[in-house]
Amino acid sequence: xxxxxxxxxxxxxNIYFDGAVTSRTVQFGDGTKKTLGIMLPGEYTFNTxxxxxxxxLAGDLQYRVGDSGDWKAVTGGESFQVxxxxxFTMKVATVSDYCCSFLPE
Amino acid sequence: xxxxxxxxxxxxxNIYFDGAVTSRTVQFGDGTKKTLGIMLPGEYTFNTxxxxxxxxLAGDLQYRVGDSGDWKAVTGGESFQVxxxxxFTMKVATVSDYCCSFLPE
Numbered sequence: 460x461x462x463x464x465x466x467x468x469x470x471x472x473n474i475y476f477d478g479a480v481t482s483r484t485v486q487f488g489d490g491t492k493k494t495l496g497i498m499l500p501g502e503y504t505f506n507t508x509x510x511x512x513x514x515x516l517a518g519d520l521q522y523r524v525g526d527s528g529d530w531k532a533v534t535g536g537e538s539f540q541v542x543x544x545x546x547f548t549m550k551v552a553t554v555s556d557y558c559c560s561f562l563p564e
Numbered sequence: 565x566x567x568x569x570x571x572x573x574x575x576x577x578n579i580y581f582d583g584a585v586t587s588r589t590v591q592f593g594d595g596t597k598k599t600l601g602i603m604l605p606g607e608y609t610f611n612t613x614x615x616x617x618x619x620x621l622a623g624d625l626q627y628r629v630g631d632s633g634d635w636k637a638v639t640g641g642e643s644f645q646v647x648x649x650x651x652f653t654m655k656v657a658t659v660s661d662y663c664c665s666f667l668p669e
Contacts, residue, residue: 464572468590470663471566471621472602478659481602483588485573497577497586497602516576554583558575 463487476503482559491563498555504548507541510562514538518555522547568592581608587664596668603660609653612646615667619643623660628653 469484473494480503482496498518513522517535524547533539535556541547543564574589578599585608587601603623618627622640629652638644640661646652648669 461576462572462574462591465570466573467567467569468571468573468588468600469567470600472600472661474602474659474661478602478604481586483573483600486567495573495575495577495588497579497583499583554579556577556579 463493475505476501479503492561494559494561496557496559498549498551498557500551500553502548502550504546506546507543508561509564510543511541512538512560512562513541514558514560516556516558518551518557519553520549520551520555522549568598580610581606584608597666599664599666601662601664603654603656603662605656605658607653607655609651611651612648613666614669615648616646617643617665617667618646619663619665621661621663623656623662624658625654625656625660627655 463485465488467486473482479499479501482494485493485495515533515535515537519534521530521532522539523530524541524545568590572591578587584604584606587599590598590600620638620640620642624639626635626637627644628635629646629650
């Protein structure tokens with residue numbers, strides 16, 4: 460699916476790390492939410508509330524959940540899931556385009 | 565208006581200047597289109613097809629249409645219009661969030 464139809468888009472951007480990571484919030488009729496975002500090269504740590512699925516639309520990065528364990532490589536067309544109430548770090552090698560889905564509890 | 569409802573959002577980002585300017589395309593039921601974008605500090609020149617209204621949601625920049633004439637300062641809450649088939653340059657001072665409306669001919 461390359462577009463979302465019949466959705467609500469919040470105009471104001473979500474801006475993190477001085478603009479190196481930014482996103483737009485998309486709200487769906489069923490009450491769920493996604494963000495469509497861009498990450499410039501760099502290393503970023505985020506905390507989750509609910510679990511999230513990070514779909515990488517384009518770009519190359521490595522991630523790991525928590526602050527130990529293996530770094531896993533992810534590229535455009537691939538996804539990874541992050542548990543609720545946890546931290547995950549991404550080492551972004553190239554400008555990366557992503558879609559983050561927030562999983563209802 | 566702080567959100568757009570019943571719209572279609574294209575998942576893939578529009579990426580310019582190595583990610584320094586990025587946007588998402590929002591399509592409306594009446595066939596018109598807007599983009600919601602972010603500009604990092606820097607200087608950027610764009611060309612218009614149809615006329616555009618650049619609404620600055622947040623941030624500070626200067627712009628001018630064409631390659632001569634005065635630079636005009638614009639900040640969050642203000643807008644400027646660019647004629648069709650012309651070039652405009654922006655000197656972006658702080659991370660800027662914008663909404664660009666494409667005016668039907």
